[in-house]
Amino acid sequence: MNSPQALDRSSRVYIAGHRGMVGSAIWRHLENEGFTDLVGATSSEVDLRDRNAVFDYVTSVKPDVVIDAAARVGGILANNTYPASFLSDNLQIQVNIMDAANEAEVDRLLFLGSSCIYPKFAEQPIKESSLLTGILEPTNDAYAIAKIAGIMQVQATRRQYGRRWISAMPTNLYGPGDNFHPEHSHVLPALVRRFHEAAESGADDVVIWGSGTPRREFLYVEDLAAASLFLLENYDSPETINVGVGLDAPIREIAERVAATVGYTGSISQDTSKPDGTPRKLLDVSRLHDLGWEAPTGLDDGLERTYAWYLENIDALRSK
Numbered sequence: 001m002n003s004p005q006a007l008d009r010s011s012r013v014y015i016a017g018h019r020g021m022v023g024s025a026i027w028r029h030l031e032n033e034g035f036t037d038l039v040g041a042t043s044s045e046v047d048l049r050d051r052n053a054v055f056d057y058v059t060s061v062k063p064d065v066v067i068d069a070a071a072r073v074g075g076i077l078a079n080n081t082y083p084a085s086f087l088s089d090n091l092q093i094q095v096n097i098m099d100a101a102n103e104a105e106v107d108r109l110l111f112l113g114s115s116c117i118y119p120k121f122a123e124q125p126i127k128e129s130s131l132l133t134g135i136l137e138p139t140n141d142a143y144a145i146a147k148i149a150g151i152m153q154v155q156a157t158r159r160q161y162g163r164r165w166i167s168a169m170p171t172n173l174y175g176p177g178d179n180f181h182p183e184h185s186h187v188l189p190a191l192v193r194r195f196h197e198a199a200e201s202g203a204d205d206v207v208i209w210g211s212g213t214p215r216r217e218f219l220y221v222e223d224l225a226a227a228s229l230f231l232l233e234n235y236d237s238p239e240t241i242n243v244g245v246g247l248d249a250p251i252r253e254i255a256e257r258v259a260a261t262v263g264y265t266g267s268i269s270q271d272t273s274k275p276d277g278t279p280r281k282l283l284d285v286s287r288l289h290d291l292g293w294e295a296p297t298g299l300d301d302g303l304e305r306t307y308a309w310y311l312e313n314i315d316a317l318r319s320k
């Protein structure tokens with residue numbers, strides 16, 4: 001069946017950020033789907049903050065499709081410590097990519113944002129319509145404002161130039177290519193590493209932060225890659241669209257499932273003196289489900305595959 005806006009498998013697709021967790025998953029997915037002309041440049045080849053370099057690259061490559069998976073990303077600590085850099089780098093990266101793509105008359109573009117764009121106290125599950133209805137979480141508001149500007153640039157370019165550009169907001173991601181650094185990683189890869197190291201060293205207890213009751217949603221990154229192609233082929237609207245699983249679980253349960261995946265059999269205790277963060281963060285994915293796409297990978301399956309990737313890459317990761 002041809003989807004409404006099927007992409008020719010010989011189209012030239014430029015994936016900005018193609019070495020990152022998301023960009024590399026999209027690259028693999030498009031290759032598996034038969035795309036034969038994928039292009040990308042590392043940050044040392046083309047610094048996306050350098051407007052002239054981006055324009056030179058995009059005009060020489062002349063892509064048919066652009067997927068923007070490049071960003072300066074980080075956890076709470078990095079976002080909170082370097083807000084000016086998160087705001088400035090991300091604004092520059094996305095404005096340069098989108099302006100260059102517009103000048104090169106690229107008709108298909110997908111901009112990837114993040115669920116942190118939504119207000120801190122948005123009603124759960126979070127609908128796309130809650131955008132700009134309340135204050136942001138202050139620890140990553142600079143990053144969120146940059147991403148909101150990206151959504152606006154997609155909408156404005158559609159309106160002014162009639163291009164079929166779209167934006168999508170993924171929930172928390174995990175999977176191959178994730179950052180497993182002990183202090184600088186997100187919660188799920190941090191748990192994988194801690195439980196793996198505890199199992200290896202024969203530790204009998206692992207302490208997790210907080211009460212364990214906050215609920216979180218996690219999407220396997222390869223599912224996001226599949227959703228990205230699906231949206232380019234089936235979604236053509238100025239409004240952003242959430243990409244998630246539509247299910248969440250308490251952190252305590254997630255920790256137990258990680259422990260089971262890595263073979264850790266000791267106890268898990270909670271340090272309730274540490275903050276819990278927001279009690280729940282779940283995206284409403286009914287817009288995506290109504291289009292006919294649901295995430296195929298369950299958490300246990302995704303954890304198995306993530307752990308297998310972690311074990312294969314453990315030597316390279318230890319040095320980071």
Ligand SMILES: NC(=O)c1ccc[n+]([C@@H]2O[C@H](COP(=O)([O-])OP(=O)(O)OC[C@H]3O[C@@H](n4cnc5c(N)ncnc54)[C@H](OP(=O)(O)O)[C@@H]3O)[C@@H](O)[C@H]2O)c1
Pocket residue numbers: 016017018019020021022023041042043044046047048049068069070071072073093112113114115170171172173174177186
């Ligand atoms: N990870 C998550 O849980 C999550 C959740 C929701 C949304 N997202 C979104 O997904 C996107 C990608 O995130 P990710 O997790 O894949 O991040 P990542 O693994 O850190 O990858 C970021 C990519 O951006 C590139 N990049 C950063 N600064 C650059 C610069 N100045 N010039 C050129 N390239 C630059 C990096 O290129 P090099 O490798 O060549 O340096 C890298 O390939 C972001 O927009 C993020 O908001 C991520």
